[in-house]
Amino acid sequence: MLATLQDILDTVKAENLTYQQKLMTLGNIAERLFDPRELLGYSDEEWQYLQNQMICDLNEGYAVYRPRYILPDYSVYVKKGCRFLDLPIPKTLDDVLDGLLIIYSHVPSITTFPVYIGRLDSLLEPFICDEAQDYIKIKRFLNHIDKTVPDSFCHANIGPYETRAGRLILQAVIELENTTPNMTIRYDKNKTSREFAELAAKACLLVSKPSFANDAYYRADLGEEYGVASCYNALPECGGAYTLTRLRLGTIARACGSVTEMVEQLLPKVAKLALSTMDKRHQFIVEQSNFFKTSFLEQEGFIKRTNFTGMFAIVGLADATNHLLRQEGLNETFGQSARGEEIATAIMQKLKSVNDSH
Numbered sequence: 001m002l003a004t005l006q007d008i009l010d011t012v013k014a015e016n017l018t019y020q021q022k023l024m025t026l027g028n029i030a031e032r033l034f035d036p037r038e039l040l041g042y043s044d045e046e047w048q049y050l051q052n053q054m055i056c057d058l059n060e061g062y063a064v065y066r067p068r069y070i071l072p073d074y075s076v077y078v079k080k081g082c083r084f085l086d087l088p089i090p091k092t093l094d095d096v097l098d099g100l101l102i103i104y105s106h107v108p109s110i111t112t113f114p115v116y117i118g119r120l121d122s123l124l125e126p127f128i129c130d131e132a133q134d135y136i137k138i139k140r141f142l143n144h145i146d147k148t149v150p151d152s153f154c155h156a157n158i159g160p161y162e163t164r165a166g167r168l169i170l171q172a173v174i175e176l177e178n179t180t181p182n183m184t185i186r187y188d189k190n191k192t193s194r195e196f197a198e199l200a201a202k203a204c205l206l207v208s209k210p211s212f213a214n215d216a217y218y219r220a221d222l223g224e225e226y227g228v229a230s231c232y233n234a235l236p237e238c239g240g241a242y243t244l245t246r247l248r249l250g251t252i253a254r255a256c257g258s259v260t261e262m263v264e265q266l267l268p269k270v271a272k273l274a275l276s277t278m279d280k281r282h283q284f285i286v287e288q289s290n291f292f293k294t295s296f297l298e299q300e301g302f303i304k305r306t307n308f309t310g311m312f313a314i315v316g317l318a319d320a321t322n323h324l325l326r327q328e329g330l331n332e333t334f335g336q337s338a339r340g341e342e343i344a345t346a347i348m349q350k351l352k353s354v355n356d357s358h
Helices: 005-013 019-031 044-051 075-080 093-104 120-127 131-148 164-176 194-207 215-222 249-253 259-287 317-327 338-356
Strands: 069-071 155-158 182-187 211-214 226-229 233-236 239-248 308-315
Touching: 005 019, 044 259, 069 226, 069 233, 075 093, 075 120, 093 120, 093 131, 120 155, 120 164, 131 164, 155 164, 155 226, 164 194, 182 194, 182 215, 194 211, 211 215, 215 226, 215 233, 233 308, 239 249, 239 259, 249 259, 249 308, 249 317, 259 308, 259 317, 259 338, 317 338
Parallel strands: 155 182, 182 211, 239 308
Antiparallel strands: 069 239, 226 233, 233 239
16 A cells, blocks of 8 residues: 555654654655555556455555564574674673663564564573572563563564473563563473473463464474564574565455356466565565665674565455355355365465465
8 A cells, every 4th residue: 555645644643653653654654655566566467456455465565674574593692792782792691681682672573673582491591590580580571571562573482392491481471461572382292391381381371372383393394493473473583574465365255256266267366466576575675675785683693584585375264265155155154164165275275386386
């Protein structure tokens, strides 16, 4: 969606936004003042399918100047310090907690806040000496994040192994009852102790975190070096995602007269157009915005450009399936219909084919 000068004035005058929210909104408006057909080389057809909302780019903007999601390898700081921020190699728990908070303030994302703050337990474990005193420090650290990163996309990982730091983190999560950071435990029944899993489950029941990720499943798909970030997106650590573009399957289905038209004609067409817009956005980030050339995160090894990917997403599979079931005269719904399963599977298989061949 293109922005206007009026959008700027409306944001400045808004009574329901904080200063920080206005600043972020104004930045997004600036990115959307440019017509992507002129700046990024979108075709008229690509723009048409964004305008009719079959493709949703989540209002990311067109003058894109940083990747959407960044997952730094924070162990680089623990091992080497950070030259750009003049941070020496940490020697104590106070050092590492203070240094991480400093680095977090320099990790951008689509929301301007860090969406990944690392595998906290493994980062902190080597510095645990006195659990009673260290608990106070870890709790203060987590509370600081909640008060300075007002963004529920901020995400920490723990596990799969039980550690002293991991237990202290979970105890602090339970006591603080804060929204941020969100958290995932990388769970593996062959690695995660019963006691640690039970403590994580207790925390989840009390304060809705951490969530449980099937570590073996994710490692098989992404390798050992991955992180769960933002709203539960598994991405390469030391990398991340350039952009996130979604297909609105319900909107696409309502433009079709049959399952065949949806799966064999319109869906692959729109999917290919979405992928081509993503390519153009990625090219701009890498070759025009100079993010990787100017970021200390890349220069010091916290991230590598080659570890970034694009996120090709969907929304509305149930919506699309239910519409197509009604077209066939079936009073059934997604999840409770054998024909619905066939339709949904055909949609997903077609999307996988298009994506895999891109």
